[in-house]
Amino acid sequence: MGGSLVTLPAGARDKIRLAVTVNGEARDLLADPYKTLLEVLREDLGLTGTKHGCELGECGACAVLLDGELQLSCLVPAVECEGRQVTTVEGLKIGPELSPLQEAFADHGGSQCGYCTSGMLMAATWLLGRKPDPTRQEIQEALAGQLCRCTGYQQIYEAVESGARVLRGEKPLPPTLSTVVEGGGHG
Amino acid sequence: MMRLPRFRYHAPRLLSEAAALLADLGPEAMPLAGGTDLLPNMKRRQQTPAHVVGLRGVEALSARSGDPARGLTLGAMTRLASLEQDGQVLAAWPALARAAGLVASPPLRNMATLGGNLCLDTRCTYYDQSEPWRASIGYCMKREGEVCWVAPGSERCWAVSSSDTAPVLCALGAEVTLTSKAGDRRIPAQALFADDGMQYLTRRPGEILSAIHLPPPRPGEKATYLKLRRRGSIDFPVLGVAARVKLGAGGAVEEAHLVLGAVGSRPQAAEEASKFLVGKRLGDAEVVAEASRLASQVAKPMQNTDFGLAWRKQAAREWVARALRELAG
């Protein structure tokens, strides 16, 4: 077989050596070969902002940007992350400050228990990176893989709209808490 | 917490290396594409390959050649997210772009591949469950057990083909290339599938699905795909209707290809309905009603997906009619 073939160690206790860039920082670590990116982030790197939900691709709580693309870290084997760039929710803040999107989530009640929030923020960040001025429907579609059991989604959509405005240099939207009772619409 | 079982990971760079690995490692090895089907199945211990052959480093599997005039060849590792936005695919094969865009959710489509979508494991309420859940019912025939809980007297497994792109590729008359150590084999997409919930592919061990070939659309040809599911945001299909027709200059149907997804262990070609449509007009409500009745006869829903049986059967008829009306208009 060709010399370019990489076959990782098989022994039950063997760890794999992994070089990944996480939130702009080069990390070099030893990890168990069966781990997912989610498990490496949380257990080996202590980055617990990325949430551990369904583990099966159904909830979106574990979403990160992998090489700039929205992906579910619970379904990415760590061995496939060698040499790649990962952005987690910890990487969104600007210096010590929350990003405009994070701030909008706080101001608009876009986060209640908070379990879905990291994934929502990553999905919204990915959307706004490609489309700085999305319609409500585009926001709904971009967040379709992210489950929230608390907010009813309206405040989240509003937060994304408001954060997008700030990122475009416009004024934020005033929070309209009346939408709290309306809910639904994430079919 | 559900961890992946231990496996040995292989990262070939060349298609020939990947094929050689599969040949050498035998049935204990499985290819890994986007992982959005295989990894959940591994976590639930439905599939536990000792060796995983990662295809993401095999550049040849992302290759693309041709164009709408000559036909397009897509590598099996083409991501569904790129397919749904592909200008050429949207223009010449919009039904495929639509089906790709209806799979799962945005992050999953960023990861999922076309090849993986075709090779997707068949699904069943008694199978897509955690290991302890399946242990509590004594497993089933598809993995570790003896009986089929859906049809206890049955000799076979009725797990459901749940791919969105498979029925479309069958209806479009697409072909696929399978590559092994022995060389390439090119077959119609429909011939990739077998009517068995366990042996649901005719792919031989050691073969990699390497490419998908889309035939150029001919004048007068149109196709569509409709999907029925509970949540429009993420769910698998409980019914997919793929239809392609070629209309003659006078508006009569010259050729029809109807294929239903998620109603059997493989995409089900509705041959009788397709034959019936030849020479008829899609604008004729009676023609549409009869074609839908005939097509729904190939839908053999079992009590192993979402929604009730009788309703799903009824829905098949209605959704075929909707697809035909869309093609008429």
Ligand SMILES: Cc1cc2nc3c(=O)[nH]c(=O)nc-3n(C[C@H](O)[C@H](O)[C@H](O)COP(=O)(O)OP(=O)(O)OC[C@H]3O[C@@H](n4cnc5c(N)ncnc54)[C@H](O)[C@@H]3O)c2cc1C
């Ligand atoms: C929450 C959720 C919702 C989903 N909803 C849908 C849906 O609505 N519609 C739908 O169709 N699917 C759905 N899926 C399933 C899955 O995401 C898609 O089918 C996807 O396209 C699978 O592709 P993949 O590249 O991730 O495959 P993988 O998981 O990598 O592989 C799938 C199977 O194909 C084999 N395989 C992969 N590539 C090749 C190849 N080139 N040659 C030979 N064998 C190969 C693997 O060994 C494995 O058995 C859903 C999944 C989840 C988790």
Ligand code: SF4
């Ligand atoms: S159809 Fe029967 S054998 Fe097949 S997965 Fe379901 S219960 Fe198991």
Ligand code: FES
């Ligand atoms: S934890 Fe990854 S999608 Fe739910």
Ligand code: FES
């Ligand atoms: S804020 Fe609780 S799940 Fe979304």
